[in-house]
Amino acid sequence: MGEVIVVTSGKGGVGKTTTTANVGTGLAMLEKKVVLIDTDIGLRNLDVVMGLENRIVYNLVDVIEGNCRIRNALIKDKRYPNLYLLPSAQTRDKNSVTPEQMRKLADELREEFDYILMDCPAGIEQGFRNAIAGADKALVVTTPEVSAVRDADRIIGLLEANEMQETYLVVNRLRMDMVKRGDMMSSEDVTEILAIDLIGVVPDDESIVISTNQGEPLVGSDSLAGRAYMNIARRLAGDEVPFLDLNERNSFFSKLFGKNRRY
Amino acid sequence: MKSVNNSVIIKGNNYGIIVVLSPDISFEELKEQVTEKFRESSKFFKKAKMAISFEGRTLSNDEQREILNIIESNTDMQIVCIIEDDPKKEELFKKTLEQKLMELENNTGQFYKGILRSGASLEFDNSVVIIGDVNNGARVVSKGNIIVLGSLKGTAYAGASGNTNSFVVALDMRPTQIRIADTIARSPDKPLKDEVKEAKIAFLEDGNIYIEPLNKSVINDIRL
Numbered sequence: 001m002g003e004v005i006v007v008t009s010g011k012g013g014v015g016k017t018t019t020t021a022n023v024g025t026g027l028a029m030l031e032k033k034v035v036l037i038d039t040d041i042g043l044r045n046l047d048v049v050m051g052l053e054n055r056i057v058y059n060l061v062d063v064i065e066g067n068c069r070i071r072n073a074l075i076k077d078k079r080y081p082n083l084y085l086l087p088s089a090q091t092r093d094k095n096s097v098t099p100e101q102m103r104k105l106a107d108e109l110r111e112e113f114d115y116i117l118m119d120c121p122a123g124i125e126q127g128f129r130n131a132i133a134g135a136d137k138a139l140v141v142t143t144p145e146v147s148a149v150r151d152a153d154r155i156i157g158l159l160e161a162n163e164m165q166e167t168y169l170v171v172n173r174l175r176m177d178m179v180k181r182g183d184m185m186s187s188e189d190v191t192e193i194l195a196i197d198l199i200g201v202v203p204d205d206e207s208i209v210i211s212t213n214q215g216e217p218l219v220g221s222d223s224l225a226g227r228a229y230m231n232i233a234r235r236l237a238g239d240e241v242p243f244l245d246l247n248e249r250n251s252f253f254s255k256l257f258g259k260n261r262r263y
Numbered sequence: 264m265k266s267v268n269n270s271v272i273i274k275g276n277n278y279g280i281i282v283v284l285s286p287d288i289s290f291e292e293l294k295e296q297v298t299e300k301f302r303e304s305s306k307f308f309k310k311a312k313m314a315i316s317f318e319g320r321t322l323s324n325d326e327q328r329e330i331l332n333i334i335e336s337n338t339d340m341q342i343v344c345i346i347e348d349d350p351k352k353e354e355l356f357k358k359t360l361e362q363k364l365m366e367l368e369n370n371t372g373q374f375y376k377g378i379l380r381s382g383a384s385l386e387f388d389n390s391v392v393i394i395g396d397v398n399n400g401a402r403v404v405s406k407g408n409i410i411v412l413g414s415l416k417g418t419a420y421a422g423a424s425g426n427t428n429s430f431v432v433a434l435d436m437r438p439t440q441i442r443i444a445d446t447i448a449r450s451p452d453k454p455l456k457d458e459v460k461e462a463k464i465a466f467l468e469d470g471n472i473y474i475e476p477l478n479k480s481v482i483n484d485i486r487l
Contacts, residue, residue: 150381150399150400151381153380153381153382153398153399153400154380154381154382154400156380157380157381157382157383158382160380193398195378195396
């Protein structure tokens with residue numbers, strides 16, 4: 001029986017879609033059967049970040065409305081045959097599906113997949129309610145900025161009110177240089193405010209911008225961000241993985257001396 | 264021909280009657296008029312259970328009793344209670360009641376365990392002890408006192424029904440806003456860095472809200 005995990009944040013632009021794509025791909029690299037669902041109806045992005053937009057024939061709304069079977073709408077990933085994407089509709093809006101329908105869909109997919117990742121839209125309205133409907137766990141993504149943390153706190157409150165059993169924190173786009181200067185919150189500061197278990201810290205990394213533009217998730221690569229995402233996938237799968245030392249720089253010398261072999 | 268005497272006028276609805284009495288005639292004459300009026304209208308009232316109120320003339324308790332006796336012996340009505348419309352008495356009752364209730368609210372309290380997250384708002388009639396944090400964007404309102412065994416980073420409103428003796432205590436006092444009774448205070452725009460983390464109390468004095476460390480002398484000054 002599969003696990004349904006919703007990736008949410010409240011604030012927009014903090015890295016939900018990027019996290020869904022990379023963690024999902026990471027789980028697939030660990031030989032799990034994974035499906036990613038873009039629940040942001042009307043503003044779909046997950047297909048772009050996965051590089052699968054030209055393969056879309058049917059979408060989530062088609063499936064819910066019964067225009068096609070789930071199998072017809074699922075798109076197999078370019079690189080991993082055990083990874084699938086259920087894209088969202090771009091021409092509808094978030095009132096096109098109800099939480100009850102999402103719950104039914106999640107239950108159906110549980111039979112076939114090990115992990116079902118729901119990419120949640122920003123906000124706390126219908127889109128959010130749809131995305132959390134069938135979920136067992138939640139990943140709350142935030143950046144170490146006051147406004148993002150404020151919104152994350154709100155979201156965590158709503159998740160608790162909706163009796164979400166397990167909620168984990170992902171601190172994204174951390175810049176250690178700014179933290180050292182005292183210009184940015186550390187991941188400890190964020191965790192202290194939000195008071196939920198930390199499942200991953202992803203450093204700010206230029207290669208993410210490149211990877212999302214090109215539609216190739218960088219999880220598993222040697223970049224710090226790539227390794228951080230892989231660690232999140234491994235922790236979700238049950239491994240106990242120590243947190244990366246983000247003070248490390250991706251310098252030529254560290255590659256030479258094998259420092260980046262540490263997980 | 265009998266002239267219509269308006270020394271006694273009866274007004275009423277389904278639940279009560281107002282007996283308007285003229286102040287000009289003697290009480291004996293008044294009793295006669297009351298007897299006649301009610302005898303005439305007894306069929307109208309039948310066996311009604313009514314409240315009664317007197318207007319137009321101040322009656323002593325004895326006089327009221329006499330009138331009630333007349334009504335009850337001349338009709339089948341049952342007078343359940345007299346409604347008194349004395350604004351001074353009402354004001355006195357109101358003040359005393361509110362004061363007693365306020366004291367109760369201050370002296371009794373309840374506990375709440377958990378983190379109040381952004382967007383959450385809790386309201387309490389009594390004083391409250393919050394075992395947890397009040398995050399920025401969250402709100403606690405109490406008619407009594409508020410004690411936060413954790414960080415207070417949101418908004419706390421104590422003495423919400425006007426009690427100026429109410430106070431707010433927090434182990435980590437960094438509120439966005441504090442209100443006590445009718446006074447609001449906000450946190451400074453530039454927060455003081457590296458403050459010692461100690462329990463602090465916010466209270467109202469001379470129309471200003473003061474926040475001070477919770478030491479023995481301040482505790483002594485607390486009034487419940």
